[in-house]
Amino acid sequence: MKxxxxxxxxxxxxxxxxxxxxxxxxxxxxxIRNYAAAVNPxxxxxRNGLMAEYQxxxxxxxxxxxxxxxxxxxxGEGVETDIKVGDEVxxxxxxxxxxxxxxxxxxxxQNAVVRAPKDxxxxxxxxxxxxxxxxxxxxxxLGLKEGQVLAVTGSPGAYGGYVVQLAxxxxxxxxxxxxxxxxxxxxxxxxxxxxxxxxxxxxxxRQQFPNGVDGIADGALLNELAIDAVKDGxxxxxxxxxxxxxxxEIDFTTTWVTAYDCKKDILETLRQQTEEGILTxxxxxxxxxxxxxxxxxRLEAGGTRGRMVIKF
Numbered sequence: 189m190k191x192x193x194x195x196x197x198x199x200x201x202x203x204x205x206x207x208x209x210x211x212x213x214x215x216x217x218x219x220i221r222n223y224a225a226a227v228n229p230x231x232x233x234x235r236n237g238l239m240a241e242y243q244x245x246x247x248x249x250x251x252x253x254x255x256x257x258x259x260x261x262x263x264g265e266g267v268e269t270d271i272k273v274g275d276e277v278x279x280x281x282x283x284x285x286x287x288x289x290x291x292x293x294x295x296x297x298q299n300a301v302v303r304a305p306k307d308x309x310x311x312x313x314x315x316x317x318x319x320x321x322x323x324x325x326x327x328x329x330l331g332l333k334e335g336q337v338l339a340v341t342g343s344p345g346a347y348g349g350y351v352v353q354l355a356x357x358x359x360x361x362x363x364x365x366x367x368x369x370x371x372x373x374x375x376x377x378x379x380x381x382x383x384x385x386x387x388x389x390x391x392x393x394r395q396q397f398p399n400g401v402d403g404i405a406d407g408a409l410l411n412e413l414a415i416d417a418v419k420d421g422x423x424x425x426x427x428x429x430x431x432x433x434x435x436x437e438i439d440f441t442t443t444w445v446t447a448y449d450c451k452k453d454i455l456e457t458l459r460q461q462t463e464e465g466i467l468t469x470x471x472x473x474x475x476x477x478x479x480x481x482x483x484x485x486r487l488e489a490g491g492t493r494g495r496m497v498i499k500f
Contacts, residue, residue, distance in 0.1 A: 189207065189208055189209065189210045189211075189291065189293050190205055190206070190207065190208075190291070190292050190304060190466075190500070191202070191205075191206045191207075191208045191249070191251045191289060191290055191291035191293050191389065191426060192205060192206070192251065192252075192253075192290040192291070192318030192337055192480045193206050193248075193249040193250050193251035193252065193286060193288070194234075194235055194248065194249060194250050194252075194454050195248045195249055195471065195499045196238055196248065196496070197235065197237035197240060197349075198235070198236065198237075198246075198276045199232050199236070199486045200482070200484035201479035201481055201487070202236075202481075203235060203327060203466070203480045203484060204479045205372045205401075205478060205480075206249050206251070206271040206340035208249070208251070208286050211294070211295045211490070212262065212264075212295070212486075212498060213262045213263060213264035213267075213295050214264050214265075214295070214430065214479065215262065215264050215265045215266045216264055216265075216266050216267060216298050217264040217267070217295050217296065217297060217298060217299060217351055218262070218263055218267060218269070218271065218277075218295070218297075218298050218301045218461055219258055219260070219261055219262035219263075219293065219294070219295045220256060220258045220259065220261070220268065220277060220279065220293070220294050220295075220296065220298055220301065221259050221260075221292065221293055222256045222257070222258040222289065222293060222294050222500055223257060223258040223259070223310040223499065224296055224309075224310040224311045224313070224314040224320075224474075224497050224498070224499055224500065225253045225255055225256055225289040225290050225291075225302045225314055225497065225500070226253075226254075226289075226314045226315045226318070226346075226387075226495040226496070226497050227259075227480075227483040227484065227486075227487055227495060227496040227497065227498060228254055228256035228318060228346075228389060228495070229318070229330075229487065230251055230252075230254060231254070231288075231484070232400055232484060232487060232488060234250060234283065234288070235250075235252060235429070235484065236251040238313050242377075243285075245283030245427050246284065246286075247285070249254050249286050250283075250286065250288070250296055250435065251279060251283065251287065251288035251289075252283060252288045252289075252290055252291035253283060253284040253288035253289025253291070253293055253316075253498075254280055254281050254282070254283065254288070254318040254336075254445075255278070255279075255280065255281065255289055255314045255315065255316075255317050255318045255319075256279050256281050256294055256309055256314060256317075257276075257278040257279075257298075257304055257311075257313035257314035257334035258276070258277065258308040258431040258500075259274060260272065260273050260274060260275045260277055260301075261273060261274075261276070261277055261293075261438065263380065264295075264298075265475060265493065267298050267314050268298070268366065269301075270297050271298075271301060271302075271303065275303060276303065276304045276310070276313070277301050277302060277303055277304055278301075278303075278304045278313040278314060278316060278317050278453075278459075279294075279295065279296050279300045279301045279302070280300060280303060280315055280317035280445070280449065280455070281294065281318075282372045282446055282447075283302070285386045288482065289314075289370065289441055290313075290477075290498060292500045294296045296423050297450050299450075299451075299452040300449065300450045300452070300455075301452075302452060302456050302459055303456045303459065304321050304459070305459050305463050305469075308462070308469060309336035310411040311471055311497045311499065312469040312471060313469070314364065314495075314497060315346065315470065315471060315494065315495040315497065316350070316459070316462060316467070316469060318328075318445060319346040319347045319350055319468060320354075320458045320494070321348045321445050321446040321448045321451070321455060321458065322347050322350075322427065322443055322448075323347055323348075323350035323354050323405075324350075324448070324454060325349055325443050325445055325447060325448050326347075326425045326427070326443045327351065327354055327355060327358065327404045329406070329423070329425045329441040329443060330340070330371070330402075330403040330424075330425055330441075331406065331423060331439075332355075332358070332360055332402050332403050332423070334359030334360070335359060335360075335361070336360055336361070336402040336403070337360065337361045337362075337397060337402050337403075338351075338355050338360045338361070338362050338402065338403050338404070338405065339351055339362075339363050339364070339401045339403070339404045339405075339407050339417055339418075340355070340361070340362060340363075340364045340404075340407065341364070341365060341389075341404070341405070341406050341407050341409075341410050341414060342406070342408030342409075342468065343364040343365075343374055343379060344366070344370045344373055344374065344493055345375070345407055346406075346470065346494065346495050347381060347407045347409040347427065348364075348408075349377050349403070349468070349470065351405045351435075352364065352374070352377045352378055352420055353378055353466060353467050353468065354393050354461075355378075355405075356378040356465070357461065357466050359366065359446065361380050361381075362378065362379050362381070363379070363380065363381040363382075363383065363390075363396060363397070363401065364379045364381075364382055364383070365382070365383050365384065365385040365386075365389060366379075366382050366383075366384070366385055367385050370493070373493060374465075376468075377468070378425075379384070379468055381396055383395075383396065383448040387416055389410060389413055389417065389462065390413065390414060390415070390416035390417040390418075394416075394417065394418035395463060396414075397419075399419045400416075400417055400418050400419030400420070400422060401417055401418060401419060401422065401426065402418075402419060402422050402423070403421075403422055403423040403425075403498060404417060404418055404419065404423075404424045404425070404451060405425055405443075406424065406425065406426045406427070406430070407439060409426070409427075409428055409430070411426065411430045411432075412432065415432050415435070415438070418438050419438075420436045420438075421436070421437045421438070421439075422438055422439070423438065423439040423440075423441070424438055424439070424440050424441070425440075425441045425443050426441075426442055426443065427442075427443045428442075429442050429444075433491060452489065456498070458481075470493065470494030470495065471494050471495060471497055472486070472493060472494040472495055472496050472497075473486070473492075473497075474496070474497045474499050475495055475496065475497075475498055475499070476498070476499050477499070477500060483496035483497075483498060
């Protein structure tokens with residue numbers, strides 16, 4: 189069975205096509221014949237050594253990937269679900285050793301797997317689970333109410349785009365910074381107010397909202413540079429572990445999507461919102477398994493609007 193992974197950490201060229209053992213679904217598990225895996229920044233961290241300390245509990249190969257979409261081909265004993273063999277499904281994958289999503293076949297807990305949105309390809313469906321769950325978690329941590337104001341950094345990206353669309357569905361006002369080239373995209377996602385990207389982020393926000401915004405979802409890792417844009421007693425969440433120093437009664441949180449692993453009801457809602465047109469699936473491009481390194485190169489180069497996807 190083919191997978192894409194690494195035997196040692198390095199640049200994109202470290203990725204190689206590997207043979208890994210086939211797996212069977214155990215009790216309460218579902219096996220997916222995987223046809224598509226989205227490429228995310230966390231996959232780069234798994235490849236380049238940033239996660240080496242965590243990975244060393246298992247021997248190589250290390251197979252990255254947190255998004256899978258394919259067809260159910262085996263149900264384990266005791267599975268309680270209306271999903272059947274042959275159904276098109278998607279799932280978020282929490283990698284462990286060679287059990288990341290960059291593989292032709294994967295076994296997951298039944299609660300990690302939901303049907304793919306109707307009328308979507310495997311390639312489109314695999315761009316939804318991890319990033320939308322991350323966005324949903326960020327908004328839940330921020331705890332904003334209808335009518336409040338959210339600032340989103342990195343809004344053209346996959347995570348940021350889902351934050352914007354989910355925030356609008358929650359009844360929030362959204363302000364985002366943007367290069368001129370991304371303004372139309374942000375408008376299509378639903379951003380209410382667009383400010384120029386560049387230095388002085390907090391000052392630009394305060395020009396629009398003198399007291400500051402109610403919350404920030406920091407997808408661009410502005411970190412300290414964004415804190416001053418939050419009002420006293422507001423909320424701030426980041427996606428890479430940054431947590432601001434206590435100040436002005438701001439509620440600082442970090443968004444670790446593993447908190448929503450196997451939260452089937454949440455992923456089901458995100459699927460439904462996709463079918464209703466609330467969420468937009470964006471694919472930047474596809475590569476086959478022999479060219480997976482190209483997907484990593486393009487992601488690291490920046491500027492992709494949507495996810496690169498590896499086809500299996």
